[in-house]
Amino acid sequence: MLKNRRFLVLIALLLSVGLFLAACGSSDDGGEETGGDTGEDTGSSEEAGSEGGDFSVAMVTDVGGVDDKSFNQSAWEGLQAFGEENGLTEGEGFDYAQSESDADYTTNLNRLVRQDYNLIYGIGYLLEPAVSEVAQQYPDTNFGIVDAVAEGDNIASITFKEHQGSFLVGVAAALKTESNQVGFVGGVDGDLINKFEAGFVAGVKSVNPDIEVDVQYAGSFDSVDDGNLIASNMYSKGIDVIYHAAGGTGNGVFAQAKDIKNSNPDENVWVIGVDRDQYEEGAINDTNVTLTSMVKRVDIAVADVAEQAMNGEFPGGEVLEYGLEDDAVSVARTNEEALTEEIITAIEDWKEQIVNGEVEVPSTRDELQTYVDSL
Amino acid sequence: MLFSNKVVNILIPIISVLLGLLAGAIIMLFFGYNPVAGYAALWNGAFSDIYFFGETIRQVTPYILSGLAVAFALRTGLLNIGVEGQVFVGWLASVWVGVAFDLPMIIHLPMAVIAAALAGAFWGFIPGILKAKLGVHEVIVTIMMNYIALYISNAIVRNVITDGEDRTENIADSASLGADWIAQLTFFSRLHYGILIALFMAVVMWFILNKTTTGFELRSVGFNPHASNYSGMNVKKNIVLAMVISGAFAGLAGAMEGLGTFGYMNVKSGFTNIGFDGIAVALLGANTALGVVLAAFLFGTLKIGALNMPTEAGVPTELVEIVIALIIFFVASSYIIRWVFLRMKKEGK
Numbered sequence: 001m002l003k004n005r006r007f008l009v010l011i012a013l014l015l016s017v018g019l020f021l022a023a024c025g026s027s028d029d030g031g032e033e034t035g036g037d038t039g040e041d042t043g044s045s046e047e048a049g050s051e052g053g054d055f056s057v058a059m060v061t062d063v064g065g066v067d068d069k070s071f072n073q074s075a076w077e078g079l080q081a082f083g084e085e086n087g088l089t090e091g092e093g094f095d096y097a098q099s100e101s102d103a104d105y106t107t108n109l110n111r112l113v114r115q116d117y118n119l120i121y122g123i124g125y126l127l128e129p130a131v132s133e134v135a136q137q138y139p140d141t142n143f144g145i146v147d148a149v150a151e152g153d154n155i156a157s158i159t160f161k162e163h164q165g166s167f168l169v170g171v172a173a174a175l176k177t178e179s180n181q182v183g184f185v186g187g188v189d190g191d192l193i194n195k196f197e198a199g200f201v202a203g204v205k206s207v208n209p210d211i212e213v214d215v216q217y218a219g220s221f222d223s224v225d226d227g228n229l230i231a232s233n234m235y236s237k238g239i240d241v242i243y244h245a246a247g248g249t250g251n252g253v254f255a256q257a258k259d260i261k262n263s264n265p266d267e268n269v270w271v272i273g274v275d276r277d278q279y280e281e282g283a284i285n286d287t288n289v290t291l292t293s294m295v296k297r298v299d300i301a302v303a304d305v306a307e308q309a310m311n312g313e314f315p316g317g318e319v320l321e322y323g324l325e326d327d328a329v330s331v332a333r334t335n336e337e338a339l340t341e342e343i344i345t346a347i348e349d350w351k352e353q354i355v356n357g358e359v360e361v362p363s364t365r366d367e368l369q370t371y372v373d374s375l
Numbered sequence: 376m377l378f379s380n381k382v383v384n385i386l387i388p389i390i391s392v393l394l395g396l397l398a399g400a401i402i403m404l405f406f407g408y409n410p411v412a413g414y415a416a417l418w419n420g421a422f423s424d425i426y427f428f429g430e431t432i433r434q435v436t437p438y439i440l441s442g443l444a445v446a447f448a449l450r451t452g453l454l455n456i457g458v459e460g461q462v463f464v465g466w467l468a469s470v471w472v473g474v475a476f477d478l479p480m481i482i483h484l485p486m487a488v489i490a491a492a493l494a495g496a497f498w499g500f501i502p503g504i505l506k507a508k509l510g511v512h513e514v515i516v517t518i519m520m521n522y523i524a525l526y527i528s529n530a531i532v533r534n535v536i537t538d539g540e541d542r543t544e545n546i547a548d549s550a551s552l553g554a555d556w557i558a559q560l561t562f563f564s565r566l567h568y569g570i571l572i573a574l575f576m577a578v579v580m581w582f583i584l585n586k587t588t589t590g591f592e593l594r595s596v597g598f599n600p601h602a603s604n605y606s607g608m609n610v611k612k613n614i615v616l617a618m619v620i621s622g623a624f625a626g627l628a629g630a631m632e633g634l635g636t637f638g639y640m641n642v643k644s645g646f647t648n649i650g651f652d653g654i655a656v657a658l659l660g661a662n663t664a665l666g667v668v669l670a671a672f673l674f675g676t677l678k679i680g681a682l683n684m685p686t687e688a689g690v691p692t693e694l695v696e697i698v699i700a701l702i703i704f705f706v707a708s709s710y711i712i713r714w715v716f717l718r719m720k721k722e723g724k
Contacts, residue, residue: 107430107682137563190541220644
């Protein structure tokens with residue numbers, strides 16, 4: 001029996017080590033961090049940052065991390081650009097804190113507050129409860145929440161009209177598909193990603209109501225395996241264009257598309273990226289599977305609000321909505337081969353109609369139903 | 376006397392931890408980070424002021440309970456990998472009771488806590504009864520039960536407790552383990568009364584195992600089920616009982632998160648790892664109540680302190696996970712350390 005127990009302990013060891021390794025495996029950044037020295041908590045810069053010199057800004061990522069090639073990374077690029085422009089140094093003037101689990105959000109926010117940052121962003125709607133709570137406790141610090149609306153005089157809520165951009169990539173997908181089947185892979189099923197879904201489906205159906213759209217949700221934003229599996233099912237069913245709104249999970253969609261393309265270069269498979277221009281993600285041999293990307297300029301918005309805060313005009317308590325008209329939502333055109341003149345013209349055409357208000361893009365499933373019925 | 380069994384048993388985890396830290400330092404050096412700055416940042420991140428200290432204790436609380444859960448089952452010879460799932464159902468049950476009722480605190484809070492324990496106990500009962508009656512290995516069943524718990528609680532949060540929302544409402548104040556004066560004192564850390572429950576449960580575990588007939592039977596089954604059976608103990612009953620009690624501890628760990636740390640339950644995209652880390656805590660704590668408490672303290676410190684390492688020392692958090700993994704590695708390979716001790720003992724003579 002003693003042997004048996006030793007065996008069990010061994011299993012336990014293997015499992016736990018495996019788990020830890022798995023937890024480590026998600027990130028592969030190339031040691032880019034520079035060792036900032038922010039040791040002292042209660043430093044000198046106590047006064048609120050109306051003068052540019054003392055201004056500092058930081059962000060807390062969700063579990064995706066700053067190298068998710070998507071949302072968090074875009075925000076971090078925005079802060080880096082802002083920091084560079086204003087001569088701030090990383091670790092003092094601007095910084096990020098990465099969350100390993102959702103229990104870390106509040107801890108990370110608090111830590112940055114205690115390091116006297118003037119403006120602290122929560123990146124992603126998952127941080128909304130944490131930002132609301134911490135903002136209430138520290139009324140003298142300004143907070144920003146991206147992709148969600150939080151109430152409080154010291155919180156600026158940054159949202160995007162993703163449905164508009166998704167509509168336009170839907171148009172592109174509809175014009176590109178040859179099988180008349182396209183797919184949508186969502187991260188977590190909820191209000192936010194439903195906006196992408198509704199806009200995309202509406203865009204596809206506006207071009208050709210007969211095209212079938214297969215909508216699937218992976219259930220998380222950091223599950224590459226699920227993305228891979230769903231994409232594999234979709235492509236084998238004959239779907240040739242997949243739009244993903246799934247953060248890190250979407251990397252699995254790219255991997256699958258590239259696999260197919262690698263084994264058979266003539267296969268007609270496309271991925272539409274999200275949040276950032278994901279052209280680089282789609283490169284395989286001398287071709288590219290990224291048709292286009294629904295670019296959400298989180299970086300522009302984040303830098304814009306930081307700029308306002310630095311100038312003492314922090315839009316506290318406001319809900320800012322960035323859309324097509326601000327170029328904060330756009331369609332990437334890096335893949336010039338795949339995105340033909342015809343498609344671009346169509347996109348421009350629809351874009352104008354949306355900006356003019358002639359087309360009201362649906363942002364929920366209910367609105368989508370009404371929209372499709374009216375076609 | 377220097378190398379008596381008792382001393383060796385205490386020394387092995389300590390040496391393991393030290394070796395783990397040492398190996399972590401070497402890895403940090405290898406990748407070009409300063410290990411002294413790294414560990415200093417870890418320390419500061421966990422203890423440098425009262426806020427972080429509060430957060431560390433907050434993190435220690437569920438670890439104690441999940442560690443107790445694993446340890447209790449292991450003492451009876453069962454490997455409960457399902458602590459994670461039992462944490463989920465406990466969390467769900469406590470929050471459900473917390474939002475559904477409006478009662479005076481003296482009834483509401485105990486009710487929510489007990490609901491969590493019962494839910495966890497039920498989740499432990501299923502693999503227990505399957506093992507006892509049909510001989511199904513508890514490792515397989517509990518692993519699978521984890522996924523069932525994860526997806527069922529997601530479905531219940533989304534469709535039953537709320538109307539398609541991603542998270543439940545906050546629990547009523549009368550069911551909360553948090554206290555304003557603690558929050559004030561610790562600059563809004565999420566430290567809560569749960570630590571008292573956790574410590575009390577450690578005493579309960581010690582008492583059950585070492586001071587009662589039931590505990591004697593449980594341990595006896597763990598040492599040798601056949602001999603226990605021969606001597607007239609009901610092995611099957613004891614297996615079920617061990618899993619039920621283990622599940623109850625795990626359910627309480629869930630209540631710590633539901634009623635203390637978060638005050639709500641949200642739709643989870645993956646495991647919390649509280650249960651899985653509990654396996655490591657139990658191993659490091661040598662499956663004893665006191666050992667588990669100390670090991671949980673170490674793990675909580677590492678977890679919270681690790682958050683500070685990237686900011687203050689530029690060391691990636693992943694490295695801290697590696698250090699933890701190394702510590703477990705050295706604990707599990709205690710055989711080697713024991714062997715070295717034996718050699719030294721012989722040579723000493």
